[in-house]
Amino acid sequence: MHLVRGVILLAACALLCISGCRSLAPIQPASSALHADTARQCRAHFLARPRQLVQSLTAYLPDGDVRDAIAVIRIHPEAGRIKCVIMSVEGLVLFDGEYDGGVSIRRAVPPFDEKKFARAMFADIRLAFISPEAENVQVGTLSGGTPICRYARSDGKGFVEVRLSGADRLEIRRYTSGKKLRETVNICYPPACGSPLPGGAGEIPAKIDIFHHGLFDYRLELNLLEAKELPRTEKQ
Numbered sequence: 001m002h003l004v005r006g007v008i009l010l011a012a013c014a015l016l017c018i019s020g021c022r023s024l025a026p027i028q029p030a031s032s033a034l035h036a037d038t039a040r041q042c043r044a045h046f047l048a049r050p051r052q053l054v055q056s057l058t059a060y061l062p063d064g065d066v067r068d069a070i071a072v073i074r075i076h077p078e079a080g081r082i083k084c085v086i087m088s089v090e091g092l093v094l095f096d097g098e099y100d101g102g103v104s105i106r107r108a109v110p111p112f113d114e115k116k117f118a119r120a121m122f123a124d125i126r127l128a129f130i131s132p133e134a135e136n137v138q139v140g141t142l143s144g145g146t147p148i149c150r151y152a153r154s155d156g157k158g159f160v161e162v163r164l165s166g167a168d169r170l171e172i173r174r175y176t177s178g179k180k181l182r183e184t185v186n187i188c189y190p191p192a193c194g195s196p197l198p199g200g201a202g203e204i205p206a207k208i209d210i211f212h213h214g215l216f217d218y219r220l221e222l223n224l225l226e227a228k229e230l231p232r233t234e235k236q
Contacts, residue, residue, distance in 0.1 A: 023179045024159065027140040027148060034147070035139045042139075042149035042162040045170060045187070046131035047077040050230035053204065057086065060219040061111050069094060071222065074230065077130045082122055086112060097122070116216055124210045124220065127174055128185050132160040158182075168192035184211040197227060 030038060057071040074083040079100075086095040095112040097105040099122040108118070134151035141147055147164040156177060163171040169192060172185040186209040190196045194206035204227045210220040 023181055024150070024175060025142050027138050027142065027150060030140045030147070034141075038147040038164065039137065039139050039149060041147070041164055043131065045162065047075055047129050050074070050076045050078075050232055051129075051204070052226075052228050052230055053224065054226035055208075055222040055224055058221040060221075062216055062218055063111070065111055067094075067111065070225075073125060075125070075129050076230070076232075078232065080126070080130060082125050084121065084125065099126070117218075120212055120216065120218075121220070124183060124185070124212065127160065127172055127183055128187070128205075128208055128210065134160070166192075181213055183213065185209070186211075194224070197224065 029035075051074075053071075053073045053075070055071045055073065057067075057069045059065075059067045059069065061067065068089060070087045070089065072085045072087070075081075082099045084095065084097055085093060087093055092109075093107055094109050095105075095118070096107040097103060097118050103115070103118050103122055105115070105118055111117075132151045133154045135154045136152050138150040138152075139148070142163070149162045151160040151162075153160060158177045159175045159179070161171075161173040161175070163173070165171055168189045170187050172183075172187065173181060174183040175181055187205045188207045189203075190206050192206075197204075204224055206224050208220075208222040210222070212218050212220075
């Protein structure tokens, strides 16, 4: 009897593990017209031109610490280059780093001096603003009707989803190659979240919430203060 119960328990655990690994929801194929429109909307979110963004930043860190700061982010999407400077509200530089195929840090003070934080933060910025390099893209709808684009990354390191939650909102998710959720980015545009800023910044999200899942979990809350276009040839 104990043996039977043990077998049943093991079988139940196996079923739970299998169901837990199925984190990628099935996509229902869309009609040709809807497919093209959804794919266009997914592409339209990502930056097509270099931008400088000034954001108010609240960082909810793994140790429970909460930090308010100002982030100045320069993004060159065509080259995949990002520079980020994080300053305290008093103007002290807390972090100054760059991603250009690898992470380089010029200055970092606690709690922003962890190398893994810098790598994760640049990965989050890329996820939010730069179109993923993908081998193929599935376009369709989820079971509830939400339009979705799922990109299979060309480096073989998993999947990126863009879920079009509404006219002014979308959600981006990154999964590992094992289909485990790593990041969730909730994005909100004007007028749902704030008013468009001068200079045509209505195409830039007014609010971004980034959730990093895992052992080094944290949350970044970004609110747009200023946006301007940069020359394509400008070095960061």
